Amino acid sequence: MTTPSLQKYLFLIIPALILVLSVAVVFSGEEGVTQIYRKAIDPFDDERLVDSVLSLPEDTVLVKERYQGGPFWTETRKDKMERFQCSQCHSNKEVTIAQAADIAHGDIVLDHGGKNKPLSCSICHHEAERDLLVTEKGVKVDMDHSYQMCGQCHFRQNKDWVGGAHGKRVSYWAGKRVVKNCTSCHDAHSPRFEKRWPEAYSPPVNE
Amino acid sequence: MKPGKHMDCQNRKENSPLKGKPLGRREFLKSTGKVAALGGAALASGCGTGLIGSNEELRLRWKEYFKGNYQLMTQAEKDETIKRLERLAKIDRGVDIQISSKGPIEGVLFGYAFNVTRCEGFMECVSACVRENNLDRKTQTQYVRIFEMEYGQMNPESGNGKYFHEVPVEGHFYMGVQCFQCESAPCIKACPTKATWREPDGLVVVDYDWCIGCRYCMAACPYWGRRFNWNTPVIPPEQMTKKQHYLGNRLRGKGQVEKCTFCVQRTREGRLPACVEACPTGSRIFGNLLDPKSEIRFVLQNKKVFRLKEDLGTDPKFWYFID
Numbered sequence: 001m002t003t004p005s006l007q008k009y010l011f012l013i014i015p016a017l018i019l020v021l022s023v024a025v026v027f028s029g030e031e032g033v034t035q036i037y038r039k040a041i042d043p044f045d046d047e048r049l050v051d052s053v054l055s056l057p058e059d060t061v062l063v064k065e066r067y068q069g070g071p072f073w074t075e076t077r078k079d080k081m082e083r084f085q086c087s088q089c090h091s092n093k094e095v096t097i098a099q100a101a102d103i104a105h106g107d108i109v110l111d112h113g114g115k116n117k118p119l120s121c122s123i124c125h126h127e128a129e130r131d132l133l134v135t136e137k138g139v140k141v142d143m144d145h146s147y148q149m150c151g152q153c154h155f156r157q158n159k160d161w162v163g164g165a166h167g168k169r170v171s172y173w174a175g176k177r178v179v180k181n182c183t184s185c186h187d188a189h190s191p192r193f194e195k196r197w198p199e200a201y202s203p204p205v206n207e
Numbered sequence: 208m209k210p211g212k213h214m215d216c217q218n219r220k221e222n223s224p225l226k227g228k229p230l231g232r233r234e235f236l237k238s239t240g241k242v243a244a245l246g247g248a249a250l251a252s253g254c255g256t257g258l259i260g261s262n263e264e265l266r267l268r269w270k271e272y273f274k275g276n277y278q279l280m281t282q283a284e285k286d287e288t289i290k291r292l293e294r295l296a297k298i299d300r301g302v303d304i305q306i307s308s309k310g311p312i313e314g315v316l317f318g319y320a321f322n323v324t325r326c327e328g329f330m331e332c333v334s335a336c337v338r339e340n341n342l343d344r345k346t347q348t349q350y351v352r353i354f355e356m357e358y359g360q361m362n363p364e365s366g367n368g369k370y371f372h373e374v375p376v377e378g379h380f381y382m383g384v385q386c387f388q389c390e391s392a393p394c395i396k397a398c399p400t401k402a403t404w405r406e407p408d409g410l411v412v413v414d415y416d417w418c419i420g421c422r423y424c425m426a427a428c429p430y431w432g433r434r435f436n437w438n439t440p441v442i443p444p445e446q447m448t449k450k451q452h453y454l455g456n457r458l459r460g461k462g463q464v465e466k467c468t469f470c471v472q473r474t475r476e477g478r479l480p481a482c483v484e485a486c487p488t489g490s491r492i493f494g495n496l497l498d499p500k501s502e503i504r505f506v507l508q509n510k511k512v513f514r515l516k517e518d519l520g521t522d523p524k525f526w527y528f529i530d
Binding site: 032033036037040041042043044045046049050052053067068069070160163164165166167168169171172173174175180185193195196197198199200201202203204205206 | 312313314315316318322325327328329330331333334337347349351352353354363364368369370371372373374375384390391409431474476477478479483484486487488489491492493494495496497498499500501502503504505506507509510522524528530
């Protein structure tokens with residue numbers, strides 16, 4: 001009497017065991033770095049945990065957008081420009097400098113916007129207030145916030161830059177987020193990087 | 208070994224007072240003690256240099272030879288060995304270095320992403336890495352490698368690393384490889400002396416002094432991430448990075464395996480690895496995987512990412528992504 005019922009149970013128990021084990025195997029296979037980082041949802045407390053984080057460098061400016069971690073900073077531009085402010089020359093006054101021709105903008109190569117529809121000066125520079133840039137909508141933009149200018153057309157890069165997939169952080173991965181400005185890497189007048197020789201070479205992988 | 212030193216060893220043996228004398232029991236015991244001391248000293252110092260050199264150097268080398276595995280050391284022991292290594296670097300190479308033993312930061316798991324669309328093959332990362340990590344200039348050891356690949360290629364083995372022309376070239380992309388700091392690293396399993404392990408912040412590191420140079424790890428690594436020192440690394444003292452880490456860029460010896468550690472000496476202080484900092488195109492993204500606000504997490508969430516040889520189950524913490 002007992003034997004057939006035990007057999008019946010065994011037919012149930014064995015598949016159940018197999019099912020449980022296979023589920024366990026499947027889930028243990030999902031453990032990995034992807035699973036680990038997906039579980040981590042609490043923001044990392046840089047200030048408390050990294051003791052060597054430096055204070056904000058002086059030549060930075062608070063970006064007028066926010067990234068997923070809050071406010072962030074970018075490198076300034078105006079203090080690195082050779083002849084800022086522009087209004088020193090570009091004003092209603094007559095230019096009285098002897099070497100005006102030398103310090104004019106003959107060195108600027110404009111290669112921006114493609115061959116068919118190249119950009120001209122006044123597309124970015126404000127015609128009346130020469131210290132400022134101006135967007136297509138007529139909003140005046142400070143030179144330090146050039147990302148607002150570039151982001152008009154390069155909105156995809158701008159989104160990546162805000163999030164962190166375009167551009168790069170300055171020196172530290174921890175602490176307050178300071179990133180390079182668009183103009184830290186790109187020449188606004190010819191933004192594509194120039195071709196050049198590599199600095200080194202790599203042997204094949206198996207050497 | 209220089210021939211001169213070898214001669215010294217022989218001379219000492221010949222001048223030994225033991226030679227040609229009949230030995231009593233007492234003399235025999237006395238002399239065996241001496242021989243043992245000599246032998247031990249020669250072992251620690253490499254045939255007699257220690258005996259000719261200072262007593263201090265001999266003592267340091269003796270203690271260095273018998274020190275424990277870094278993982279088992281107490282902080283006091285770590286401090287002691289660091290002091291010895293700093294002193295030995297001064298004696299051997301005449302440089303003042305500072306070695307750190309800074310541990311992992313809590314709540315950090317390092318991750319790396321490489322933008323294959325944006326890299327233009329300037330190789331500034333390669334030379335920055337060589338400088339930062341005190342890599343051998345004689346055999347031109349490199350941790351980071353960049354390969355020029357045709358569109359459609361996926362395997363760096365078929366890429367060209369020795370391109371000799373201006374970059375970037377039309378129709379090509381550039382792919383960098385280095386150690387991927389796998390979560391389930393085959394190199395760790397292969398090591399017979401436990402000289403390599405995964406740190407809590409995800410870095411796979413080597414205790415160079417416990418490496419016996421068997422190179423099993425190199426055979427086990429599917430990503431060609433490890434390098435072997437066929438000779439004592441040659442680094443001009445003025446080019447040496449003096450700020451070092453015990454598990455990172457401190458001076459290696461002949462017959463030891465080394466690898467990229469995401470610049471442990473920098474990253475544990477919150478700084479970026481040398482390759483990331485040097486990259487002129489911003490192709491290299493580095494950050495804390497456990498931090499939802501980090502750049503690396505943004506890339507993983509918003510970009511098309513892939514890992515190399517993911518089917519092997521090594522679980523690397525190094526992603527490639529395209530714009």
